[in-house]
Amino acid sequence: MLSNVFDFHLPQQFGTPDNSKDGESESAEAAAAARPPDHQITDGSRDADLEGAYKIYEKLINGAISAEEVCQSEVLVRIKDRLQKHIESTKKSSRTSALWVQYMDMLDILRKYISAERTGNWALHLQAIQDMLPYLAASGHNLYTKSARVYLQQMHNLKTEHPEVQQRFEEGFHVIRRSDRLWAGLSPDLVIEQVLMRSLKTSGGLTRGRGMTEQQRLLWLLSMPACAEVNQAMEGLTGVNYNTGEQNKDMTKARQSRDWKDTLTVLSYLQEHNPFSNDPSFRNIATGENALSTVNVDIAQSVGTAILKSMDGLTPAEFTFKRKDQAVTLGMKSSVRIDGDQIQVDPQLLFQRLVIVAQNSDELESALKYELCSYPPALFDSTLLLREAKKPALADAIWGLIGPHVPADNVVDGCQYVLDGGALLQRIPWSHGSTYKDICHQYTEYVTKKYGKAVVVFDGYESNNTKDMTHHRRSKGKIGATVTFTADMIVTMQKEQFLANRQNKQQFLSMLSEELQKANCETYHASGDADLLIVQKAVQCATTNNTVRMGDDTDLLVLLCYHASLDSHDLFFCSESRKTTKKPRIWNIKATKQLLGPDICKHILFLHAVLGCDTTSRLHGIGKGASLKKFKESDIFREQAEVFYAHSASTDDVAEAGEKAMVILYNGTSTDTLDSLRYHRFCEKVASSSTYVRPQVLPPTSGAAKFHSLRVYLQVQEWKGSTSDGPRPTEWGWQKCVEGFVPVQTTLPPAPEKLLRIIKCNCQADCSTLRCTCKKNNIECTPACGNCRGSSCTNSMQMPCDDDDDIV
Structure with a gap:
């Protein structure tokens, strides 16, 4: 069989399914010619189409028309045509949408195949297998691809070579039936597994002491029909018969109820993680993780078709599949290519190979200059997501240093309150059936009754910035549908789903801002992240009055310690009161600055950013308090911190200073580099650990640390309040993609070529x-x-x- 040559193009369709009519295609063409073009279809005609479809459905349920007449309906042809055009438009607008449309096409192929097997439809069986071929080839199922292609070629020649077999197959005898019902066809391989193999292993079978010699197998197999007749005669004599009813188990009320519940669960999930949103990014809807630029699984059908085309003219033995030609999925974490092939990097495997290949300490130390992973694990959670910072740990460390000595002044009445608009949105639940104006009124009452004429600062969501990744992480991949709403419209979406869309959020914040202004509150809108603007407004208010900044974000505490003036009125940083047993902290910023000292307050932006914030990575295994400790103990660490405050520092200076600072954080010496420190730590852990060494417990490589230092410098400069001529993200550790800014990980490959191609x-x-x-x-x-x-x-x-x- 496998000697066949792939020397011709497979037919586009093996035949018309048995349940189709010749008149259907003519009717569809006539309906397509008769229907008006898109620009002539008015909203009224669209409503008429839906109404017509509903009437046809009623007639079908009542038995007034047949299924064939429904298929020939011009209304359904028009609806199908409009739906297909909408699908094509959706595929062009978003790669995520294209992936899910392709997934639905694959499900249709599977349904087609199951239907062909259950009903014994030979033409539909061949067509379904042919439709599967591109996906099998693109996904790397090489043996299935070769076998199915040879199978289709032989079945195509069946009509001329074995016409009697072709006739029997067209009559439905390519499947096996255990009853005479329409939907009772079973694939031969399924019957072999569930009947023949089951009989072989049960009582009386070959595995029950008879032996597995050729004679025993032949005797047992040939005696099966006779045994079946004896079994049927015994059932008739004893009156014990096995009969099947006409009702399918899928038609029972319990099964329908469970299926409907599962359907609602899936729909609810897809509403929160909408794959058909206007977001152009290519992402995993469950985690929100964006795909690498090499991922092309959304065009798997085209990829598979190209592979099938390259098979033409070759025998199965001659053709060799290449991994580089297959579709690249979101699960492929590495973009490494060795001899043109895509290589997925397994850290454990690389470490095992490292032990084999490294024959001396120089080779081992040289290999550890690479991450030995598809991404820097000490800095990243995955291929694109920075390690999430534990920001409250820095506030806890500062409170541990100065908390007992801070004057316990209560916030006096009459203070000016400054609020974070983003945090304000989370304070009030949205009532079902309320209008958008009613919800804005609820927020306004909450602010005026609790904080008086407050200053409210909102984030901006109209343009991309380096904090987009943090927003994406917090939303857990949820992207709500865009809603064009007015103040008097009733809210029909859940709050989380509505605010998961950036356009909805920006429009609602503008509406809320207008309502707050009518209540004599001051509102401000940042172009992107509002942290700096919030602190600037709080410091400005403190020049004329005692001011309270309400919030829990450690970023704001750090910025207040840097920007606040000791000559102003009292400035407090307070947590929102919540129903917890833990007493909320009240920070007197002036007293905090005095207790911390001018040196720490001057460099606190660097101390915070270097160990992780919203735009920089947390270093695995190093707590936020380590930066405070090292700043007090190490002169070298303090010298490196100065570089990050220079407005005109070069990338080389920042990278060098960042590496030296990270060496100190990892308890290295002044003569160490991160690469040499990785080697020494690896040797220490191998000698003392009872398990394999995980890559993330080692310091990052110098190549990865460089871009981390650049991102730290960029964030420090933004927090300082650099003007528009300040550093640009694309020059300081970020790259611009369709979905926004993504961090640059490193410029080195994951491992030496010697390890990848051992x-x-x-x-x-x-x-x-x-x-x-x-x-x-x-x-x-x-x-x-x-x-x-x-x-x-x-x-x-x-x-x-x-x-x-x-x-x-």
């Missing part, structure tokens, strides 16, 4: 010729090699000793 030989000679696969690929033999073991051949650093050599 090769072993099994030479019987001394590995001196190109017959040795290691020597052929310019790689030295290693202990993984078969005979030489990497030590007794000419292709290794450990040359064999002659007997005459003196051994010292």
Whole structure:
């Protein structure tokens, strides 16, 4: 069978399914010619189409018309045409939408295949398998692809080579039936597993002491029909018969109720994680993680078709599948290519290979200059997500230093309150059936009754910024549908789903701002992240009156410690009162600054950003309090912090200062680099650990730390309040993509090429010729090699000793 040649294009369709009519295509063409073009279809005609479809449905349920007449309806043809145009438009607007449309097409193919098997429809069976071929090829199911293609070619020739078999298959005998019902066809492989193999393993079967010799197997198999007749006669004699009813189990009320419940669960999930939103990014709707630029699974059908085309003219034995030609999924974490193939990097496997390949300490230290992972694990949670910062830990560390000494002044009445508009949105639940104006009124009453004529500062969501990744993480991948609403419209969406859309959020904040202004509150809108603007307004208010900044964000506490003036009125930072047993902290910023001292307050922006904030990574295994401790103890650490405050610092200066600061954080010495420190830590942990060394417990490489330092510098400059001529994100550790800004991880590959393409030989000679696969690929033999073991051949650093050599 496998000697067939892929030397022709498969037919587009193997035939018309048995339940179709010749008149259907003519009727569809006539309906398509008769219907008006899109620009002539008015809203009224659209409503008329839906009304017409409903009437047809009623007639079908009542038995007034047949299913064939429904299929020939012009109304359904028009609706189908409009739906198809909408699907094509959706696929062009978003790659995520295109992926899900493709997924639905795959489900339709599966349903087509199941229907063909259950009803014995031969033409539909072949068509479904042909439709599967591109997806099988694109997904790497190579044996299925080859076998199914040869199968389709042989079935195409069946009509001329074995017409009697073709006729029986068209009559539905390519499937096996255990009853005469329409929906009772079973695939032969399924029957073999559930009937023949089951009988073989049950009482009386071959596995029950009879033996598995050829004679026993033949005797047992040929006696099966006779045994079946005896079994049927015994059932008739005893009156014990097995009969099946006409009702399918899927038609029971319990099954329908459960299916409907599951359907609602899926719909509810898809409403919160809408794959058909206007967001152009290519993402995982469950986690919100954006795909790498190499991912092309949304065009898997085209990828598979190209693979099938390349098979033409070759036998199955001649054709070789290449991994680089297959579709790249979101689960493929690495973008490494070795000899043109896509390589997924497994950290455990790399570490095991490292032990084999590294024959001396120099090789081991050189290999550890790479991350040995598809992303820097000490800085990233995944291929694109920064390690989430534990920001409250810094506030706890500061409170531990100065908390008992801060004057316990209560916030006096008459203070000016400054509020974070983003946090304000989360304070009030949205009532069902309320209008948007009513909800804005609820917020206004909450603010005026509790805080008086407050100053409210809102974030901006109209443009992308480096904090978009944090917003994406917080929303957990949820993207709500865009809603064009007015003040008098009733809210029909859940609050979380509505605010998960940036356009909805920006429009609602504008409406809320107008209502607050009518209540004599001051409102301000930042172009992006509002943290700096909030602090600036609080500091400005403190020049004329005692001011309270309400909130819980550690970023705001850090910014207040940096920007607040000791010559102004009292400035407090207070947590929102909540129903908890823990007493909320009240920070007197002036007293806090005095107790921390001018040096720490001057450098607190760097101390916060270097160990993780919303736009920088948390260093694995290092707490936020470590930066405060190192700043007090290390002169070298304090010197590096100065570089991050220079307005005109170069990227090289920042990268060098950042690496030295991180070496101190990892308890290194002034002579260490991050790469050398990785080597020493690896050796220490291998010698003392009882399990394998995880990559994230090692310091990051110098290549990855460089971009982390650039992002820290950018954030410090933004917090300082640099003007518009300040650093641009694309020059300081970020790159601009369709979905916004994403962090640059490193410029080095995940591992040395020697580890990624490790090769072993099994030479019987001394590995001196190109017959040795290691020597052929310019790689030295290693202990993984078969005979030489990497030590007794000419292709290794450990040359064999002659007997005459003196051994010292």
